[in-house]
Every structure is written in structure tokens, then in C-alpha cells.
Amino acid sequence: MHRLPDTYHALKVDAQKCIGCTHCMQSCPTEAIRIRNGLAVIDKKRCVDCGQCLRACPAKAIFVEQDDLDKIKSFKYRVALFPAVTIGQFPENISENQIYDALLKIGFTHLYELEQPIGFLKDSIKEYCRKDKKARPHISTFCPSVVRLIQIRYPSLLDNLIPRKAPHDLGAHLALEQLQNQGAQRDEIGIFYITPCIAKISSVKSPLGEKESIVDGVINMNVLYNKVRKNIRTTDIPDTSDRRETLTRDGILWSLTRGEARHFGERSMAIDGIHNVIRFLERLENEEVPDIDFLELRACDQSCAGGNLTAGNRFLTVERLEHRAKRYESSSKFKDHPIQRLAPKLKSKLISDPIDAKPVFILDRDREKALEKMSKMQRIICFLPGIDCGACGAPNCQALAEDMVNQKAKMSDCVFLQQTWQEENKISTSKALKNMEKKWGKDRFKADCNKRGRRNEGF
Ligand code: SF4
Ligand code: SF4
Incomplete structure (x- = not known):
């Protein structure tokens, strides 16, 4: 079990590969890069782990830290x-x-498509939406x-x-429950989540709305894809359909755009793509919806089919699913179905802890100081050129002004x-x-x- 530091x-x-070209900085929707x-x-x-910078970096200097697949070998039951x-x-x-056969060949002993208990999650979300009157619209917590x-x-x-918890959490509980019912001990079981995105890695390592994750490791989908392809057999394929007995149509479609929205409410909406999501949340916050x-709301275009750690074309993935x-x-x-016997236990695992605010887009927690900083920022902006060139190391002039009032940058x-x-002889050329x-x-x-970086000229 893991409880790693927050965030x-x-x-x-x-640092060896980064050429400071600013592509990542310009692509980041939360202005997290300098x-x-x-x-x-x-x-x-x-x-927010959206992965936009990973895609934008022309020098492949941004990389994803991941668990070694060999880690599975330390468990008797490898899920x-x-x-x-x-x-x-x-x-x-x-x-x-x-x-499925190739996954077993790689070394896993048990295979679970994590959307198997989606029916429970769907019912629980429906019930919550029906009873909860404090806020509308209800927003899914599927995408970390x-x-x-x-x-x-x-x-x-x-x-x-x-x-409500994410399907991978629920899937992990189901796998654990079933294996323990068959006599396996917890420390003999290693649960490895195959992730389509960086955000899910973070949500396993520092879970949102729960104290700890029961997942023991995370394997990137594109890494696994290559290994599976190498192990695909064309002869003597065993029938593995019994392992998919509890998989449903709703489960298979759940992680695609409208996978959830189609089930809830008279009026529901599905929005994918981080920039679209941000624009919509702005409207929602301003009560324009x-x-x-x-x-x-999903961060990736075409939702998880377009996850930043997937190997396939997102449109083809949607069509295939x-x-x-x-x-x-x-x-x-x-x-x-027999899966229903586990319903009481699974239902108790469905509810997540409250999710806290972590506001970082405020200038100061103290209101007066925040107002002071705001007026200082506005004065600074008057002196900046307003062309958002990025040569200062901040994504735009406003971000530079914000860094300045927070003592992270200078004029x-x-x-x-x-x-x-220099023109006004206020600074020497050598100092500049x-x-x-x-x-x-x-x-x-x-x-x-x-x-x-020369090869990136004109990128
Ligand atoms: S993952 Fe997204 S939010 Fe995080 S630094 Fe990269 S672009 Fe910015
Ligand atoms: S849409 Fe899916 S793949 Fe993309 S960040 Fe959200 S959970 Fe991950």
C-alpha cells in the first residue's frame, strides 16, 4: 500500500535534454512552467497533469517517471x-x-478490465445526483x-x-476482494494499474478524495502496448472469455466522451480537451451556464482514447471501442450475476473523502494584501510591452507581472x-x-x- 507525499x-x-525553447511553457493551460x-x-x-507540455516538447526533455514492469515479479498474484x-x-x-494471452505471457497472473463494476458506480452516482440538492450541475470526478x-x-x-471514487479504485477493490476470497493473502497480491494518462498516475500515487490507494504500481499504457505486441501469438490461442464475463457495454464506453453523461440527468453535457474544459468552467463560475x-469533463481530446500515454490513434480507438x-x-x-454478491462490500468503497480547495490562482490569502498586489500588478503591466513573447521566461506579460509581485521575477x-x-543609460550593455x-x-x-535546439528552428 502506498501513501506518498501530496501533489x-x-x-x-x-536538464540534459531541455533546450529552454519555451514550447512547453506556452502550451501549459495553468501557466505552471517558467x-x-x-x-x-x-x-x-x-x-494539473494534463500532459500538454509533454506533447509540446520538441526535444523530448519532459518525461514520465514510471514503475518498472519487473516490480510485478515480487508478488505471487500479479494483477x-x-x-x-x-x-x-x-x-x-x-x-x-x-x-489477454499476451498479458499473461508477460507475467501477469490475473487480468481485470477495471470497468467491470461500473454498474455499481452508475447506480451510486444516480442516487447521489437525485438526493443532493446543494449544487447544480453535478460534476463528474472521473478525470483527475x-x-x-x-x-x-x-x-x-x-x-x-x-x-465517488474513480473506476480504477473500484476495479482494484473488486480484484482484491475476489482474490482474497480465493485464499490469497494481501501481501501476496500486487495490483498494477495500466494507465492511459499521467493524471491517473498522480491520482494513484497521491489519491484525490481518499487516504491511500490500494494499487501497488502503475504501468504506462504505451510501454505495455509494445510488450504485448511482441508477445501476440497467432496459434493455439486459449479462450479467455470467462475473464470478461462481467464486462458490460456501459463499462467499455465509460471512459469515452459521453460515456458517463449519457446515463445521468435530464440535461447533461460532455466536454473534452483541457482548453475547452477551462473555457466552460470560466462560464460556469460566472453563472453563465x-x-x-x-x-x-475530460482533460484529453476524445477523453481517455486520447490519453497522453496511449499508443493508438484516438479516433480509431473510439471507433473500435x-x-x-x-x-x-x-x-x-x-x-x-455473481458479481452482485460483492455489491455490499463494493458499495462501501465507492464514496470518496471530501476534496479540498488548493487555490493557487490568488495573489495572497490575505484579502487586503491581495488587493495591494493586484494594483501593483496593474501598474507593472503598464510598463510591459504586452506582446507575450516569453523571452522573460514567463508565458506572458501578465504572468511576469504576477511573478514580480510574488518576488519571483524582476523588472x-x-x-x-x-x-x-540601455537607451536611457540606466543600465550598461554588459549588465544587460x-x-x-x-x-x-x-x-x-x-x-x-x-x-x-537548432533543429527546432522553425518548429
Ligand atoms: S502537465 Fe499540464 S499543467 Fe502540468 S506543467 Fe505540463 S502543461 Fe502544465
Ligand atoms: S480524459 Fe482520461 S486519459 Fe485524459 S487525463 Fe482525464 S482520465 Fe486521463
């Missing part, structure tokens, strides 16, 4: 807990039996990136969040102001150059055709 983030910057001494630095308090999206990564000519975003940027919407009962789902029953058909960080000061070298490193000012 764990799996994304790291490799360039310091020529290198990208991520502010952990602002990061692969994977979302249905995993199956959607593979082309149609590779069957479910082949994929969105929950973090609400915690740090829209804390006034915390009451709208539905306090008419009567909506249920909101499904929709096609696959047609072969399965709806979860409402499972009323007499001289702005290259335009430095230029003006030193300032620039401090921010960007000496190499940036040399003529060098082999300079790191």
Missing part, C-alpha cells in the same frame, strides 16, 4: 488492472483472446486532471463534484524594458547581457551551427 507529479524535466537558467521548471502546485481503452489500442485483427483544475483554479465549484444537471461494445450487454442486465527580466533602460545570460545560459549568444 505527486509523474512529469519531470531532463524558464529559469535556460531550463523549464514546473511549479508542482499549479500543475493487471486495465481500462477497456487498452483493448482499443489494437487493430481489429488482434483479438481480445490474443491480447479536471478535479485538480477545480481544486486549484475554481474552488467555488468543489461542492459540484460528485464524491443555463440549467444543466450533469457535467462530464464503440464496435466492441455492441457485443456486450448493458450493465442493467447484470442484476442476478529586468523583460528584454524590452532592458533595451529601453549578464542578465540575459543568467536567464538563458551563455551558449545562447554564441554563433554556433551545432547549438542545442
